[in-house]
Amino acid sequence: MRFLVVGAGAVGGYFGARLAEKGEDVTFLVRPARREQLKQRGLRIRSVHGDAHIQPQTIVNGEDGQFDVILLGTKAYHLEQAIQDVAPYVQAGTVVIPMLNGIKHMERLKEAFSAEQVLGGLCFIEATLSEEGDVLQTSPIHRLVFGEWSGEQTERVQAIAEAFAGANAMVEASSNIQQDMWHKYSFITALSGVTTLFRKPIGPIRELPAGAAVIQGLFAEITAIMRAADEPIAADLEEKQYKQIHTMGYEMKSSMQRDMEKGLSVEADQLQGCLLQMADRLQVHAPLLQAVYTALKLYEADLM
Ligand SMILES: NC(=O)C1=CN([C@@H]2O[C@H](COP(=O)(O)OP(=O)(O)OC[C@H]3O[C@@H](n4cnc5c(N)ncnc54)[C@H](OP(=O)(O)O)[C@@H]3O)[C@@H](O)[C@H]2O)C=CC1
Ligand SMILES: CC(C)(CO)C(=O)C(=O)O
Structure with a gap:
């Protein structure tokens, strides 16, 4: 399963790196300055759950790539640009999982792509980027929850949960993601x-x-x-x-x-x-x- 994480910030960097650390195929869609920083320093996590240091695969807007799952990790005020940048990678069968706080973005994402392609998602984590761009994760919670808007445990939901199984984060498929x-x-x-x-x-x-x-x-x-x-x-x-x-x-x-x-x-x-x-x-x-x-x-x- 090919994952694209949009934004290698606190949340995207954390869950994306945990998945890559486990050995999954993870690429980060980043902007040029962040790409340069990641190239120089790698993506580092300093965490109460154990540190990690990976050399991430990155793409910037316009470069080629094919992905099964897109994890959206930008701020809500960057959503419009993120939608434009990620649109070429949202193909038939691609699933989009937002990790943003709030709920308003769900409407916008379902309108920009298709309601069928957008799962619900949220995360509980206390994380921030250091001055050097490392992810600092400072409390026990590091939980990502996602699921079909209908609550069904579909094959795609199970396959995504399977890909996360064994990663150093708590990831759950929910049967009531709306709530x-x-x-x-x-x-x-x-x-x-x-x-x-x-x-x-x-x-x-x-x-x-x-x-x-x-x-x-x-x-x-x-x-x-x-x-x-x-x-x-x-x-x-x-x-x-x-x-x-x-x-x-x-x-x-x-x-x-x-x-x-x-x-x-x-x-x-x-x-x-x-x-x-x-x-x-x-x-x-x-x-x-x-x-x-x-x-x-x-x-x-x-x-x-
Ligand atoms: N931090 C936390 O503890 C938690 C945050 N959240 C929520 O998660 C969401 C993300 O927050 P957080 O990770 O803290 O934010 P960050 O600012 O740390 O990370 C967001 C990243 O998105 C990148 N970005 C923005 N636009 C684009 C784009 N068009 N293409 C590629 N990358 C882009 C930014 O990159 P660039 O460097 O180029 O600006 C930045 O690195 C928010 O909605 C927040 O409320 C939820 C739970 C906990
Ligand atoms: C509730 C908390 C602290 C943990 O997930 C959070 O979501 C945030 O600070 O954005």
């Missing part, structure tokens, strides 16, 4: 929301009663919006996720917060902004989410 994606969307919207608002890891925020109340309030707003939109979320989602946030390492940061610390763009429109549009349409009151989004937009304005 999994909405749940992850809820979790990351709240986690990235509070960690960027307060600019602290989750530990110090949740141990302050007022911080815990903000987390709880955000989950209540987010799930109220999702319920009003009739999205497939569990009845006890907010309680479960509030508990989940208390099981995370004290120093755990969100990827959005790490990007903010590096002065990079953030996915505010695709995460908080997209939910606020739903809230507006459905007339759900979401003042905490609005405050988080405002803080993010002010941060973005300073970048310009």
Whole structure:
């Protein structure tokens, strides 16, 4: 099975390298500067699960290649360019698996390719790129979940799961990827929301009663919006996720917060902004989410 990983960043670099380390046929679609960096230094992972160092196969936009599975690992604000660049490689029988946070990209991908070719996907991992371009992976979670939108365990899903079997990452074929994606969307919207608002890891925020109340309030707003939109979320989602946030390492940061610390763009429109549009349409009151989004937009304005 030939894999193409779009973007050799934190997420794409990690899961792609884990698959290549296992011996699978993996190519990275990268841009010229990243290709040069990878050529000089290789793709290195420094991880709590063990380091890795591979010399990755790369292509840049326009070069030839044929692939069975495309793993999409760009930021949501790079999605349009990524779609254009990857389109020539999406042929009959090719499957696209996004690993992005959020949900809005699913619509866009199904429209750009065919709904049949796009599986659902998400990942749980705390990873970032170092100044040298190495993947730093710093907490026990390194889980990739994917599946047919219908939930069926089709042959192609089983074949992909088989290719990942034995790789140094937890990879699961889900029979309810729609719900999994909405749940992850809820979790990351709240986690990235509070960690960027307060600019602290989750530990110090949740141990302050007022911080815990903000987390709880955000989950209540987010799930109220999702319920009003009739999205497939569990009845006890907010309680479960509030508990989940208390099981995370004290120093755990969100990827959005790490990007903010590096002065990079953030996915505010695709995460908080997209939910606020739903809230507006459905007339759900979401003042905490609005405050988080405002803080993010002010941060973005300073970048310009
Ligand atoms: N980091 C994390 O811990 C987690 C991140 N996520 C989500 O995963 C997604 C990816 O995040 P993350 O890995 O952190 O992001 P990174 O910024 O680390 O990596 C994204 C990579 O995509 C590359 N890229 C962008 N456009 C293109 C293109 N057209 N062709 C080829 N490469 C391209 C960038 O390359 P270049 O160097 O050329 O700019 C960059 O290396 C986001 O949606 C994020 O929210 C989800 C869970 C955890
Ligand atoms: C929830 C978490 C931290 C882990 O996957 C994440 O998705 C992110 O920071 O983007």
